[in-house]
Amino acid sequence: MRTKRALVLALAALFAAPHAFAQDATSSSYQILTPTLGASGAYATSTNYSLLGTIGEFANSTATSSSFGLNLGFVAFPWVTTPVIAATGATNAASLSWTAAVGALGYSTASYSIGQSTTSGGPYSFSSVGNVLSATASSLTANQTYYFIVRAHDSYGLTIATSSEVSAVPTAAAAPPPTQSGSLGGGGIGGGFFSPVVTGTASANFSGRAYPRSTVTLLKDAQVVSSVAADANAMFSISLSNLSAGNFIFSVYGEDGSGNRSGMLSFPVSLTAGATTNITGIFISPTISTDKEQVKRGDNLVIFGQSAPQSSVTITVNSDTELFLQSKSDSIGAYLYTLDTAPLELGSHSAKSKAAVAGEISEFGQAVDFAVGTESITRQATKKCGIGDLNCDGKVNLIDYSIMAYWYHRPLSGRGVRADLNKDVKVNLTDFSILAAHWTG
């Protein structure tokens, strides 16, 4: 009897919380008022704990964790980011690579499958490739355009994300090379991305969505190679030619009208001589900022930023109880959420956002920090020295790397103290990792 009462109390405590954050959901064709949340669909996660489904049938103390977060609420649902796919035509084949579909709140990608078609938009024939980030479609007809998509699956085989379509044109087999002495070595178990003979040039096309009229910057191996403006619909495209064949890390980020930058989206690409690689479906994460650096507890905090027009924007606020807030961007991509800070505890917090539109979901962007205190402090328009910007020029690039490298494993003084980004009184690989994560080129 006592156990039953305890269970009832535990369930009541668990499912009382979500109603505080549940929101009405509406569309042009339906409206859900005061949603009632059941146990199923509620996902509880922490770094070392995952609970799927109901917890009502367990006895006390069977579920424990050193750190535990319970994400309940109408907008707390699992999701996964949309992979960005790249395709390069090869000899009667196409090389495909894609970014990882990163899951959250219960989702994790267990495998991928490749859809292939000779018609844009499909229907596609799918083949499973396992939990890898590259594959080769072989036995293709030369000079025929093939279209590919990649699907991410969970451990039950369910599709949880689908990339946009990318195309590639396989090339015909080259004429036999003239006889040469020596051996090029067996293929064996070697390989990786290595191109055995480095001749000729390659080209690459990048396309996706950012924010309307925003600046999109493309980096090649950590150096800026192009900056373009997105159009009114937030779409952008960049073409690079005369590139060497080989492995590249390309990265893109966006900058909105207020000078706020998105997180950087990176993808490794292996370029082939004489071939064009198309990278499509790039979805740059939203920018984010707040109107106050510190907000008096109970006052409103305005969280805003920019994304693609008419996007559904999910904002997470890092707190004792993680908050998931929903907003929608307008026709110029601007979004705004007014947060009542009464439920937030005093201290430091951060917020980050991601966007979804047209079936694509971006990754989370960079986080903005704010504090909840006893008085409000307005955020300054621009913060000059960001993390890793050791010379305070508004960029994190080779100069900052050079300054940090000077202090590497040296006693710290002067600017060396600023180079110690994680404040452990030494400059080591961890500080370089933080610098690399905030790189702007």
Add this chain to the structure above:
Amino acid sequence: MRNFLLTSFFVLTMPLSASAATFTLSATPQDVGAGDLVRVDVLIDSITPVNAFSGIVTYGASLAPISATDGNSIVPLWLTPPAISSAPRIPFEGIVPGGFSGMRGQIFTILFRARAAGKASIAVSEGEVLRNDGKGTPEIVISNPLTFTIAKEARGGYAEPADTTPPEPFSVTMGNDASETAGSLYLVFATTDKGSGVDHYAVAESRVPVFLQRFLPLSFATTESPYVMRDQHRTSAVYIEAVDRAGNVQRAVFPPQYILSWPEVTVLLLILIAVALLFVVVIRRRYSSLP
């Protein structure tokens, strides 16, 4: 109820998506004989985006290292570039700005010569990989060692392909506020090479216009980034060359910022003033000598 509990137990105990970065070593060719060259690629697999790698490659006495190169590497910036030494270990430490996630990302390549028949073994020890999460969170590291058998007879071995492509084009940026260089102006630069790897950088400073350089050729000296400019007045063009192991060259130029330095401007002004004064004196004398 029992079924439910069993199902729940299964769900709860289901392995979570294990996150780990794996160092893999890959040999080309696989069939190696005594005296053959063998190429070993140090590769990284990571689903989670990571941006910093370090470790030490160790190898047995049956292998003699010829070179360690970052040709076609995903790592553009090295704190400790891979290099061979007298010790049978090759430490490496580098970062990938923006991060890397994927399979078989090439970190660097070692070229060995198989000394004698027997077992060859190579491994990555003390491996460290950090996540691209802005905190430098350590990722779990798995290192897969490589072992293969060296046959008595030579089998042909690995033939290094010809590299006719220069290093990637790069830009040169000036730093002007570093206490690390005692306030001196300096240049920073870096590039990658998709073939044999960057061997070294060389620098030359000159005020000679390009069309006259055939008569007064540039004199290059080996350098590295950051380079403290010899001409702190910025009146010289600074030519930086990246040279790969095959001798291919990619040149970048940091153009002169001023035509004359301030001491030169001062001297020129003094000369102009002196000439003007002389002119005035001459004119006055000429007029005063008139009747």
